[in-house]
Amino acid sequence: MWNAINNVEGRLGFSSLAVLPVLGSAYNAASRYRSASPVAGNLLGGTCLWITVATALIWNTWWINKRGAKGVRDYLLPMRETGEGTRTKFVWEKR
8 A cells, every 4th residue: 555655656655654653563573573573573573674774765755755846745645736727636546
């Protein structure tokens, strides 16, 4: 889900929020694996470290990038744009 929001749709604001559950699930998995097998939990620690760094990069990317003529950041929560032809379309719909 996060990959599509960030890389396909390019919603930098919402992807900054959407990466937080990904980070939480990685830490949760590492914690649960560590309680069953310390070696397994420690191995998942590398994944937790990488996702922590990736989360920081995603938030910084959102913070430094401004879009549009007014130079404003993307909204953190999805917003309906106003104007003609701005309705989100699904893949199967005609464009």
